[in-house]
Amino acid sequence: MSARAKIAVWWDMKDCPIPQGYDARGIRSNIERAFKKRGYSGPVSITAYADQNQTADDLLRELSSTGVDVAHTISESTCSVMFSDMLEWRSKNPSPASMMLISNQVEDVFSWDLARLQQETKYNLFLAYSFSSEVLSVLSTSKEWRWKKLLDDYKDEEIESSSSSSSSAMFYCKSSSSCKFDCQSIEKFRKHLSSKQHALEEAVNPWSEELDPVTKTWARNYAAKPEYATAKIAVWWDMKDCRIPEGFDAIQVRPSIEREFKKLGYSGPVSITAYGDLTQTPDHLLRGLSSTGVDVAHTSSHVTCKRMFSDLLEWQDLNPPPATMMLISDMVEEVFAKSLARLQQLKKYNLFLAYSFRPYKMSVLVTAAEWLWESLLADSEKRRHLLQKCSERRGESMGMFYCKLCFCDCKSLDHFRNHLSSKEHALEEGDVISLIESVEYERRQRIEMEMFPKSKRLRKASG
Ligand SMILES: [Zn+2]
Ligand SMILES: [Zn+2]
Numbered sequence: 114m115s116a117r118a119k120i121a122v123w124w125d126m127k128d129c130p131i132p133q134g135y136d137a138r139g140i141r142s143n144i145e146r147a148f149k150k151r152g153y154s155g156p157v158s159i160t161a162y163a164d165q166n167q168t169a170d171d172l173l174r175e176l177s178s179t180g181v182d183v184a185h186t187i188s189e190s191t192c193s194v195m196f197s198d199m200l201e202w203r204s205k206n207p208s209p210a211s212m213m214l215i216s217n218q219v220e221d222v223f224s225w226d227l228a229r230l231q232q233e234t235k236y237n238l239f240l241a242y243s244f245s246s247e248v249l250s251v252l253s254t255s256k257e258w259r260w261k262k263l264l265d266d267y268k269d270e271e272i273e274s275s276s277s278s279s280s281s282a283m284f285y286c287k288s289s290s291s292c293k294f295d296c297q298s299i300e301k302f303r304k305h306l307s308s309k310q311h312a313l314e315e316a317v318n319p320w321s322e323e324l325d326p327v328t329k330t331w332a333r334n335y336a337a338k339p340e341y342a343t344a345k346i347a348v349w350w351d352m353k354d355c356r357i358p359e360g361f362d363a364i365q366v367r368p369s370i371e372r373e374f375k376k377l378g379y380s381g382p383v384s385i386t387a388y389g390d391l392t393q394t395p396d397h398l399l400r401g402l403s404s405t406g407v408d409v410a411h412t413s414s415h416v417t418c419k420r421m422f423s424d425l426l427e428w429q430d431l432n433p434p435p436a437t438m439m440l441i442s443d444m445v446e447e448v449f450a451k452s453l454a455r456l457q458q459l460k461k462y463n464l465f466l467a468y469s470f471r472p473y474k475m476s477v478l479v480t481a482a483e484w485l486w487e488s489l490l491a492d493s494e495k496r497r498h499l500l501q502k503c504s505e506r507r508g509e510s511m512g513m514f515y516c517k518l519c520f521c522d523c524k525s526l527d528h529f530r531n532h533l534s535s536k537e538h539a540l541e542e543g544d545v546i547s548l549i550e551s552v553e554y555e556r557r558q559r560i561e562m563e564m565f566p567k568s569k570r571l572r573k574a575s576g
Pocket of ligand 1: 286287288289292294305306311314
């Protein structure tokens with residue numbers, strides 16, 4: 114628990130304005146009380162961002178008197194200034210510490226880069242907004258508030274004189290990247306904002322409106338950090354997306370994967386589960402995989418991602434970090450990314466990805482290594498002889514055969530084939546597929562209802 118750790122607040126006053134008639138001196142005490150109520154009692158720094166030409170002097174005085182710093186920005190670049198100040202603060206204040214963003218644009222503007230930063234170095238994250246989108250955010254937060262609710266909660270309580278020294282509140286000019294003006298008096302601040310010099314800087318070097326994602330340059334494949342070098346590695350592999358190439362010997366898959374791991378310095382024990390419609394997979398491939406200790410799991414393609422993800426969650430429960438997870442799939446961005454990124458902000462594992470084609474955009478998931486499936490297997494042909502030797506040695510550790518529709522397992526391929534052609538399995542598979550179809554049907558109905566609601570007349574008639 115980081116109860117006494119610092120708390121920094123970046124507040125977009127345009128998105129979350131001070132309500133008409135509200136005493137601006139109450140802002141700090143309300144925020145501090147909200148934090149204290151949740152057990153965070155560290156020193157709170159607050160910076161209020163807006164085009165301060167639009168803010169009344171009394172409000173600025175009230176804010177400043179409670180130690181709230183004030184920053185002047187051009188409205189269009191407020192987010193970008195806030196983000197850059199947040200980055201600077203993170204670099205100066207090591208975690209554990211808390212940060213809070215008061216803005217309506219966290220999801221649209223901040224979330225991608227911030228979620229990546231949070232996967233690397235986690236701070237307690239708090240949000241407040243006057244409205245938010247309904248979609249599940251990629252950010253994992255400690256608490257979120259409605260701005261109005263946050264201000265109303267303690268309305269009737271008396272405003273305490275703040276513990277922060279009121280004289281330390283600053284006024285900053287941040288509308289231009291070259292206007293490095295700051296002062297402690299509102300008169301000087303106003304004078305600056307109306308000066309020729311300021312107008313010129315703002316016109317010549319306006320602060321960029323675009324947020325500059327710092328995590329974009331993070332490397333994709335880097336050497337193993339010591340804590341991961343010998344830790345477990347679990348691999349979940351969708352064989353439909355990333356197939357075993359024609360003519361490729363299945364016993365080479367595990368050694369190829371392990372060799373790539375070793376190149377980066379990972380030598381921990383590797384478990385691999387291969388998912389697919391195994392009724393369509395020839396015996397020699399399954400035998401080859403199993404003989405090298407690769408588990409194979411039968412699924413229907415509708416539920417492959419679901420089964421992979423629930424297996425991953427189960428594995429996380431049994432294997433606390435440090436450990437490495439790897440997903441071999443083309444659906445990571447569409448299906449896994451959001452939930453997994455949230456998980457990674459709570460409990461961080463090292464993450465590898467492989468896919469059959471490069472994603473069109475960089476993932477919100479922070480990875481330690483990524484491969485093209487084809488290139489991961491590429492130089493195996495040359496090494497066939499050597500590899501066969503390796504896998505012969507592995508003979509004794511056979512992979513298991515799972516049916517992820519009936520949730521049963523077999524140790525031998527023959528038993529497994531018997532299971533896959535059994536009546537019980539056929540019934541279960543039928544149930545799973547009709548369930549998926551009915552969920553899909555309901556979803557369709559719901560969307561149709563939203564798009565074409567019944568007319569009033571019809572609704573009346575139906576009572
Ligand atoms: Zn200026
Ligand atoms: Zn089954």
